[in-house]
Amino acid sequence: MPIIKASDDYHFHPDPTDENDSQDDDIYDTLLDYQQWQEWYQTDLMNMWMGMMGYCDQSYLRSPLMGPMTYHNFCEFVYTFSSRTSSRFAS
Numbered sequence: 591m592p593i594i595k596a597s598d599d600y601h602f603h604p605d606p607t608d609e610n611d612s613q614d615d616d617i618y619d620t621l622l623d624y625q626q627w628q629e630w631y632q633t634d635l636m637n638m639w640m641g642m643m644g645y646c647d648q649s650y651l652r653s654p655l656m657g658p659m660t661y662h663n664f665c666e667f668v669y670t671f672s673s674r675t676s677s678r679f680a681s
Contacts (some may be wrong), residue, residue: 633681
């Protein structure tokens with residue numbers, strides 16, 4: 591995963607003297623509700639889910655480890671233990 595520098599980031603405005611009042615445009619580290627959070631991290635969540643399902647299927651552990659868990663249940667579980675904020679490093 592590439593490292594995003596502040597200078598490369600369109601939404602990051604560190605200059606407090608900016609006349610466009612751009613401090614309101616900084617969208618990172620804001621608290622998100624579940625739906626917003628899931629949309630923000632949708633690529634990362636799907637990658638984790640598919641990786642776990644692939645591993646469980648290959649090792650025949652899907653039933654013992656995952657049980658009846660669905661993708662939606664998985665996202666709710668991760669959201670419960672997350673910071674619930676947007677991150678600059680999401681895919």
